[in-house]
Amino acid sequence: MDGIKRRDFLNGAAIAIAGFSLGGGRAVAGVPVLNGPYPPRKTGLRGSHNGAFEAAHAVRDGKTYDLNSVPIAETYDLVIVGGGISGLSAAYFHRARRPNDKILILDNHDDFGGHAKRNEFDVDGRKLIGYGGTQSIDSPRGRYSEVSMGLLKGLGIEVGRFNTAFDQKFYTEAKTGMATFFKKGVFQADVLVPAPPRPGLVVDPDEPEAPGADIEAKRKRIDLYPMSAAARAKILEIETSDRDPIPAKSIEELRKVTDHISYADFLRRYWDASEEVLTLYQQKPQGLWGVGIDAVSATTCLWSGYPGGKGLKALHQAAAAGGGGHNEPYIYHFPDGNASIARMLVRNLVPQSAPGSTMEDIVTAPFNYATLDHPGNKVRIRLNSTAVRVRNVGSDVEVGYVRGGKLVRVKARAAVLACYNMMIPYIMEGVPEAQAEALHMNVKAPLVYINVAMRNWRAWSKLGINGVSNPGGMFPSMSLDFPVSLGDYHFARTPDDPIIAHLLHVPTEPNVGLGMREQYRAGRTKLYTMTFGDFETNIRDEMTRILGPGGFVFDRDVAGITVNRWAHGYAYTPESLTDDPAVQKVRAETARQPIGRVTIANSDAGWDAYTDVAIDQAHRAITEIAGMS
Incomplete structure (x- = not known):
């Protein structure tokens, strides 16, 4: 693990590395494991690791x-x-x-x-398993073909089993929820603002807020944002107003506009949003699209429930007519x-x-x-x-x-x-x-999935959070592991139990006029220059800023880190802006x-x-x- 700067952290990380070479006839669950490397237990810089490219x-x-x-x-x-x-x-x-x-x-x-990468840690004798890439079986009942569902069934995967394996009420019953962190240097001060409680399952810190949210409660929360008064007022307007900014008779007519402008330009043109306001939303699409709001169409973002579309009548009429997608919960998830x-x-x-x-x-x-x-x-x-x-x-x-x-x-x-x-x-x-030209056009999105093995999650519990949106930070989202228990593997039930925190990093080159493909290429170049030490330094900084008020101490509480670097991550998905x-x-x-x-x-x-x-x-x-x- 090159780049670790603290002796205490090295001592903790050694526990996570200890199982890399499994030898000496040691048995796991009664099955002997031969000497040799066991890649899931390698920590440090993984994913597209040195030697692979x-x-x-x-x-x-x-x-x-x-x-x-x-x-x-x-x-x-x-x-x-x-x-x-x-x-x-x-x-x-x-x-x-x-x-x-x-x-x-x-x-x-x-x-x-x-x-589909597996990461393992051994933390104080407790085995932790995390995902270093592809997260979940997304919407199997709604989008999987007969072929792909047939493969799952042929392997013995019954998606209905996740209804009980994934504890959908766990974090609600643990009295934790989502929050937004405002990082000093990007905003006026380090401030953590909890989101209002949400019914049902919420697993994404950037998941759009449910319709019908209390406007006065939202006003009070926005008043906590360390931003100018004008910016706070504009954010409240964008997120609560039912004004139709683009009157259109049909979704086709609406899309003639929104397909061809970025979401950033939509907020500028139709909501008169300042650059300070745009900073709050800039990174929201990164987890899905690998770029920010400057390189994703207004259509994509509005259809996903981003602010500013509450009054778009044509959009909501289309959704009501059956164009709004499916309602499957995001629960089809193995621990890895x-x-x-x-x-x-x-x-x-x-x-x-x-x-x-x-x-x-x-x-x-x-x-x-x-x-x-x-x-x-x-x-x-x-x-x-x-x-x-x-x-x-x-x-x-x-x-x-x-x-x-x-x-x-x-x-x-x-x-x-x-x-x-x-x-x-x-x-x-x-x-x-x-054909060569067409193949070259599939420029993949660079992204980084990071697993931080923690000895406990007391600080998260004390702050009442299980996920954080971090606009302007190096890691735009941080969240505790999905609450899944399957087979002999059991999720961390109490704040005293070891757990994995998942962090996302997406290297981009925003707001300089580059399209999606160009940003992917520029981001990939950035990513290859970054060392594990660069990641560790910034993980230490941002986790301490966010969790420190809850009693988090990095050198004491972190047992190991695996940085899954995917310079060629998501397959390119066509987008109307490009x-x-x-x-x-x-x-x-x-x-x-x-x-x-x-x-x-x-x-x-x-x-x-x-x-x-x-x-x-x-x-x-x-x-x-x-x-x-």
Whole structure:
């Protein structure tokens, strides 16, 4: 863990690192675990970790690999590039069609799962499990296809089980809620302002306030904001007025305006909001879109319930007519997020990798990484292996990958590229020009998911909070872990219990005229310059400012930190401010076309950052291969 500056914190962090090498025949739940690395317990800078991206960046920068310079080392029926949920799902679907085929899955990271990353800590003898990427199964009943839901059921995941696993009343009964923190330097002073109690489940510090909130109570709360009197008055007007700022006869007429202006410009033009007011809202979309309100359309933000749309009659008429989305609670969550889906896929593909067979036992099932690439497996998962060259050769496909600095060449009847779409033109021979251009347009959003293992959450309880919106801070949201108990894993029931706090960081370049793609590229450049020490310093500062009044002491209360850096995070999702729908439809279809005997998967191929999209695209890619046989 480079960059830790306090001796006391190093001592605490050592506990979190202690389980990295599991050895000596130690048994977990009665199952022996072999010596060797156990990636989920690595702390420090993770996600796209050092060693995972350098070979790919070299190819991007012009380095070439001659596959003819090395012999064919192995032959498979199918090679899959990318061991995330889409790549693992592709193997699952292919094996269902051809159970005797030999499959090789290559991944550049030292762990499988892609963005579905699992983080573990051992805090004073208590095992904590957190998500370092993909959080949850989002709206399975409303948005999951028959294919993606079928995969979940085939693995043994019954989404109804989360109705009891996720304690939806826990934080309400613990008398905690959301709050907004105003950071001195951005605002006039360090001030924590609790939000009013909310009925039902609230898991997002930036979740829009329920309609019908008491205006006088809101006024009193806004009066606590360390901002100018004029700014406070304008915020109250924006958040409570039922004035229709853009009279329109229909949602189509309204969208002719709101599709083509940012939410920031909407507040400026139609509410006369000052830059001070905009600072309060600037970071609200970052968790979903990877940029602030200057680069997301007014349509997107207003449809999501952001302030200023209370009186937009056309918007509310459309919502009432059925355009308002679904009402599924955000409860479909394993303790490690969708890493459990990846783990269940791996257990299905490589049965000897872990014991058990249910969605409950997967949570604490010990994984033997030494089994993943065993020569006797029908499906082999090879980590720390970066694909650098893919080509069609007659009726076969050859894939070259770099592992330990050496080029290795393998052959297969077909291949699936379940990697980042924007890398495909660099590694795949013979990509048509129009397809290469379309693939390059899928610029992924950089973002960072941080897990802070805490020895207790007494300070949070004393302050009456479980989540904090931090506009203007480095970490725009902080929240305590989801209250999920599943199998042998139990959530922290009292403030004295160890718990994980989740922090979000999104590097952006706002308010300088850059669009979404340009901000993603600029943010990625920023992110690669940041060390773990940079993150630790700012985590220490902002958590102390927010929680210090509740008795929080960083060196005493923090046991470990894992920073999951995703320089290429969310798949690019088209947005009306930047993308023409007709152009995007053609672009999406063009980008995912097969190239010879090579098909394309990943959520990128569906142009949306959701697990079900990754699964559906894997199924499409395997169906295309089946049609080639």
